[in-house]
Amino acid sequence: MGRAATRAMTAVLLAVLLLGCGGRQEKGQRPRRIGVSLLTREHVFYRDLEEALVEEAKKQGLELIITSADFDPNRQASQVEDFITRRVDAIVICPVNSASIGRSVEDANRAGIPVFTADVASQGGEVVCHVASDNEAGGRLAGEYLAKAIGYQGKVVIIDHPEATSVLDRVKGFEEAIAKYPGIQIVAKPDGGAVRERAMQVMEDMLQAHPDLKGVFGINDDTALGALAAIEAAGRRDIVLVGYDATPDAQEAILRGSPLKADVVQHPKDIGRTTIQMVAKYLSGEPVPKLVPIQVGILDREALLKLRNERGS
Secondary structure, rough: OHHHHHHHHHHHHHHHHHHOOOOOOOOOOOOOEEEEEEOOOOOOOHHHHHHHHHHHHHHOOOOEEEEOOOOOOHHHHHHHHHHHHHHOOOOEEEEOOOOOOHHHHHHHHHHHOOOOEEEEOOOOOOOEEEEOHHHHHHHHHHHHHHHHHOOOOEEEEEOOOOOOOHHHHHHHHHHHHHHOOOOEEEEEEEOOOHHHHHHHHHHHHHHHHHHEEEEEEEOHHHHHHHHHHHHHHHOOOOOEEEEEEEOOOHOOOOOOHHHHOEEOOOHHHHHHHHHHHHHHHOOOOOOOOEEEEOOOOOEHHHHHHHHHHHOOO
């Protein structure tokens, strides 16, 4: 057989081998590495989300490199830059700041690394898939509950955090619900930073500025619990507070009959599992949707007591 024929036969054999392998990881190859930048590990929500990411990654045979930005957008940008330098196979981001993270997403796009977002969306760059709670629906649930609880009359404050798209969606849904009731007035939307201490300080200011306040919407449970601390310290039992996340601390506050009357419940473990499932599908060549919404609900004292009775606790 001549050299030309040998080269041709070799090319055919290589083609057959490549077709047989497809996109699967062969024995001896390193697992595909996924860089993850969490917004924080301080919140129960993100600890649950991380736990689900890890569990699902093991099932999918993926290796995770997990970091936390701790509410610092510059730290998060550095983490993404490091993932790009390490040539990970995909990046998952829970953005600290939806606007500024776009530059990092664009850097990953230029490097040819697929980006996925979880819980909070990016306002820039090309994201393969975003997995998050249906936050507009959650905001509407919070608004309807609060409106009914204050008798469809009175002044309301939203303790906001507009740096995150998830919060923008919650507030949008809340405002849509409240707009149906002309007797309710949203008098302020201060930024509580999504952390307990700052939200407490903001709530103290709101109580001074609006002594006839009737309702408060806290955009996550650290916000709601910070506001609750200020409300209780002021001896106010006439204010209805609705939170978002249904963390254990918030549930206990609802059960003891505090001004925190209800919480929108998210499912962070579902968000974490689904995110990794979308990454695994994409890396294996399957199409994935641009957006995967995760259902939310609302819990008040009655619903929580019913749940506990059903669980026998």
